[in-house]
Amino acid sequence: MNLYSRLSIERKRTVWAWGFLAIPVTFYVVIRFYPTADAFLLSFQNWNLLGQRSWAGWDNYVRLWNDPAFWQVFRNTFMYLILGTPISLVISFVIAYHLDKTRFMHGLLRALYFLPFLTTAVAMAWVWRWFYQPVPIGLFNNILTNLGFTQVRFLNSTTNALPSILAPAIWAGLGFQIIIFMAGLRAIPQTYYEAARIDGVSNWTILHAITLPLLKPTIVFLVVFSSIGFLRIFDQVFNMTTNDPGGPLNSTMPLVMMIYQTAFSSFSMGYAAAQTVVLFLVLLIVSLVQLRLLRDR
Amino acid sequence: MSEVSVRPSADALMRAETAYRPPRDPVQIIRWTLLAMGAIVMVMPFVYMLSASFKYPHEMFDLNIIPREPTLENYVYVLRDGRFLKWFVNSLIIATCVTVSAVFFDSLVGYTLCKFKFRGRYLVFIAILSTLMIPTEMLILPWYMMSLHFGWLDTYWGIMFPGMMTAFGVFLMKQFFETVPDDFIEAARIDGLNEFQIWWSVAMPLVTPALSALAIFIFLGNWTAFIWPLIVTTRSELYTLPVGLTTFSVEQSIQWELIMTGAALATLPTLIVFLVLQRFIIRGIAMTGLKG
Numbered sequence: 215m216n217l218y219s220r221l222s223i224e225r226k227r228t229v230w231a232w233g234f235l236a237i238p239v240t241f242y243v244v245i246r247f248y249p250t251a252d253a254f255l256l257s258f259q260n261w262n263l264l265g266q267r268s269w270a271g272w273d274n275y276v277r278l279w280n281d282p283a284f285w286q287v288f289r290n291t292f293m294y295l296i297l298g299t300p301i302s303l304v305i306s307f308v309i310a311y312h313l314d315k316t317r318f319m320h321g322l323l324r325a326l327y328f329l330p331f332l333t334t335a336v337a338m339a340w341v342w343r344w345f346y347q348p349v350p351i352g353l354f355n356n357i358l359t360n361l362g363f364t365q366v367r368f369l370n371s372t373t374n375a376l377p378s379i380l381a382p383a384i385w386a387g388l389g390f391q392i393i394i395f396m397a398g399l400r401a402i403p404q405t406y407y408e409a410a411r412i413d414g415v416s417n418w419t420i421l422h423a424i425t426l427p428l429l430k431p432t433i434v435f436l437v438v439f440s441s442i443g444f445l446r447i448f449d450q451v452f453n454m455t456t457n458d459p460g461g462p463l464n465s466t467m468p469l470v471m472m473i474y475q476t477a478f479s480s481f482s483m484g485y486a487a488a489q490t491v492v493l494f495l496v497l498l499i500v501s502l503v504q505l506r507l508l509r510d511r
Numbered sequence: 512m513s514e515v516s517v518r519p520s521a522d523a524l525m526r527a528e529t530a531y532r533p534p535r536d537p538v539q540i541i542r543w544t545l546l547a548m549g550a551i552v553m554v555m556p557f558v559y560m561l562s563a564s565f566k567y568p569h570e571m572f573d574l575n576i577i578p579r580e581p582t583l584e585n586y587v588y589v590l591r592d593g594r595f596l597k598w599f600v601n602s603l604i605i606a607t608c609v610t611v612s613a614v615f616f617d618s619l620v621g622y623t624l625c626k627f628k629f630r631g632r633y634l635v636f637i638a639i640l641s642t643l644m645i646p647t648e649m650l651i652l653p654w655y656m657m658s659l660h661f662g663w664l665d666t667y668w669g670i671m672f673p674g675m676m677t678a679f680g681v682f683l684m685k686q687f688f689e690t691v692p693d694d695f696i697e698a699a700r701i702d703g704l705n706e707f708q709i710w711w712s713v714a715m716p717l718v719t720p721a722l723s724a725l726a727i728f729i730f731l732g733n734w735t736a737f738i739w740p741l742i743v744t745t746r747s748e749l750y751t752l753p754v755g756l757t758t759f760s761v762e763q764s765i766q767w768e769l770i771m772t773g774a775a776l777a778t779l780p781t782l783i784v785f786l787v788l789q790r791f792i793i794r795g796i797a798m799t800g801l802k803g
Contacts, residue, residue: 230706231627235635238620241676246642249653256652263659309549312542318533325789326550329557332785334735336753337774340760341560344767350572351767353559357574385553390796397797446646449737456761470648470738477652478742490649497646
């Protein structure tokens, strides 16, 4: 205490600052940095959870490169992104654009669109899974047959299963995107619109020449943010394909699920770690490319 | 004073612009009708989930929304099992503890990095921010190995420890503490408060909107978290609600009315709470989301 009281005011504050940071810095070192390094290290090792970790060099990466299942999973993961991001952004922009111009019961409509965002993905995956069942169980097929259409095989078809699993993920994320879009729309100064109106510009031109360009920061944020979400999809796939994980025929298996299975069903920890490194690189590269493309234009 | 920190666009979004008269203009009528139909489609999954949970099996697959013979039997069956209540309590305890810890430490670190000038603070900030680039899935294997080594598997602590602090929260709170004037802190120092008291009783009350937004996000994130609790727990008594619901639904296999009851029990309590808080959440997203 004596030592402390002899310090200058400046020094005392530094002592306080490091005092405040002591536990958090320890946390970040032990729970974030060390595991990150360990994941990279493990990707160059073999380990089955029980014995010793042994050095494997690039074996896990070579094995991954030569694994046809991995390339299928890689394609699936990008399918979730390529379908999910544009579809969800277009839908949410259209809704936000019109909701922004609507006054009557605005709060209620917004709340209804926002509702799915507040749910647990697991619970909703089961609800949608029920909807997708064949006649006489599933809601969608019951509606289709009542209207005179033929049944659609949603979850047990290699072509339809992935979009079917993606649908609840898009649905659950719309509310968030709508709110972000609406906040972005409100941030555009009204004077631009007033000037355009005086010039007698059409609504379409206003949208193209004013709204979308000024909304660009919002769009960039949402593209990057939702892409990361779709590349990491797991909860929905896990719960909608419990009878045949990632199926049928691996057609819905995303990278995160492959990691989960490699680590906790096959116990190939090193191989799974190599897959997590690939996931990290995919996320990093996709985000950087998107930022680059969208910022430059 | 506490409103200082709210972004103008977030405020604009929340300003009640509800008109009580239906639109007259034909374009507006069409727009409103289509939006309302879209909103109904959005909530249909809930409506059918709820409706199914009150139906007998034989009525389960009819398209009517209001059950012809409503029953509470599904709820009695699911709740008598007892596990759901346990899972609910687990989720509640875990999400609450993680939220309290993360909000406390994130704002403490954000404040320190914002208001103290000392060597190394920039490095600490960059180091913390850099962890945002690492996907959770990458850390899961080492976390599992740690938990195995220290005996944290199948414990509350095992489920909670990865989320006790968040880099996003540090970043967010640092931004919001920028709005707290240095004069306030200086004045408090002259009044003889120590640095902890200044943070806790002078700075913190000025950023309550940000704190509540952060708390809601972290709670919601942990309440719905799936992959880590799935990995770190093997005993049913320690499952969180999402993990419990998965095992429960797999067990029921084709008894969809029971699965829907489970889904309703997992969704509704929080859904109601969050609907009440909806305005705060939307404002929170609007003021924090854009900063990301």
